[in-house]
Amino acid sequence: MVPTKDFVLKSLLQKSFFPVQKKNREELPPIFNSESFTKDVAVELNKIASRKGGYDQVEYKGTRFNNVHRVFSIPHPKPYAQLATFCSEHWDDINYICKNKNSLIVPKMHDDGRLVIMDYESSWIKSRRKIRLSSNKKFVVHTDISNCFSSIYSHAIPWALVGHSQAKKNKHLSKEWFNQIDQSQQSSKRCETQGLAIGPATSNILSEIILAKVDEELSAFNYVRFIDDYTCYCKTYEECEKFIQCLSRALNRYGLTLNIKKTSINKLPNPINADWITNLNLRNPVGDEVHWSQVISFLDYAVGLEKEVKEGSIIKYAVKTIHKRINQKHKKIFLEHLLYLAQHYPVIVPVISETLNSVLANDPEYSCESTLLFLLSESITNQRSDSVSWLLHYLIKHKRGINDELSGMIIENEDCVPILMLSLMKEHEANVVDFCNKVIDKKDNYEIDKYWLLLYQLFYQGKVANPYEDQEDQKVFNKLKERKVDFIDLTKE
Secondary structure, eight states: OOOOHHHHHHIIIIISSSSOOSTTOOSSOTTBOOTTOOHHHHHHHHTSOOOTTOOOOEEEEEEOTTSOEEEEEEOOHHHHHHHHHHHHHTHHHHGGGGGOTTBSOOOOOOTTSOSOOOOOOOHHHHHHHHHHHHTTOOEEEEEEBTTHHHHOBTTHHHHHHHOHHHHHHTTTOTTSHHHHHHHHHHHTTTTOOBOOOSSSHHHHHHHHHHHHHHHHTTTTSEEEEETTEEEEEESSHHHHHHHHHHHHHHHHTTTOOBOGGGOEEEESOOOSSOHHHHHHHHHSOOSSSBOHHHHHHHHHHHHHHHHHHOOSOHHHHHHHHHGGGBOGGGHHHHHHHHHHHHHHOGGGGGGGHHHHHHHHHHOTTOOOHHHHHHHHHHHHHTTOHHHHHHHHHHHHHTTOOOOHHHHHHHHHTTOHHHHHHHHTSGGGHHHHHHHHHHHHHTTOHHHHHHTHHHHHHHHHTTSSOOOOOSHHHHHHHHHHHHTTOOSBOTTOO
């Protein structure tokens, strides 16, 4: 079902504001929540004059399987409220993106209220689709867009919405709805025209606005697209080459280019799943409850695959596959093994939550504090926003503390979300407040924007003054506080 306007606005504000697009919301600890960022709040924010130079955003570094960072963004609520509102108000002109049969990730009315969930399909659905698409075909093309989100030109959004000619003819008419969407996107990024933030669902909508129009130009081909990753099935090698040429030409019209290094043509048949998935699944122990020796063998095999293949989150996949089948008496040793693996594969730090909570719920005196602190020190040193935030979440939840040295290291990194997590530890709150006042004293609006989430939360709690000097900027935080908008909910698990 195509989402309604009301669903779109509620989802963008209350469910999809933070970067939580994985099925299990692994990007951020669960205490981050925008439920109180309602339509009524957005209406009030939209009455406030926008800053001429636009706003900056909070950056949050996520850890990938190869330990390389992916930078997510948490936009300032003022331009985001405006962008979400315009997307909702003109949803009838945009919702063609929901009917795109080539795209595997389109906005939907998900049961939990989210608009976009970007996990991969189940093996069963993936298998059926690949069999259907490759029937009577002899070759397959794989390619993707080079630096897709960071390459998107904001003016290309009106080009896709109303066509190049009309968009360029009316580009100076600021009240045209398609220009308002463009301007709101620019405003969330210091009025820059290049690049979309990775994280908020608005960016998925804007990218699909463009890529769905590219898909319309490729209707003669038999392919699917996962975000910016294309797979096309063809009868001949020449047809594969033609697809690449047509795709490249269509993308160029919107200022995008193909990633040549990731473009390949292969002869069918191809395996339905990557070899490592097939091999790992073959080693997956059978049964609802597995013996500890089987768990060790399975995870050992996954470690070997990770070193050999160097492609995909193999360890994370293995842990998520087996963790629910560990019986209670073996969960402690399983947790110890997970913490050991996390020292080498920090990408699994967010997925140890359920096992850790289960162990400590059954044995509150059990201590794994030294390992958590070691992981925290390593994550701070390597500037992993997600690992630091999750580890602090675990320590706070289970009433463990950290020393002044680790606290100082977190503040020295000047990383907004980890510092906000640190502020929840009462013994380190004063140091966080001191850091915030130093940011405020610089009187640099963009610098303040980069920490807006931290500064707002402390302002909401009455720990710091409104950080902005300009009256219109002050109104944003004042209105959020007046409306009791709280982006931290400590009751969430």
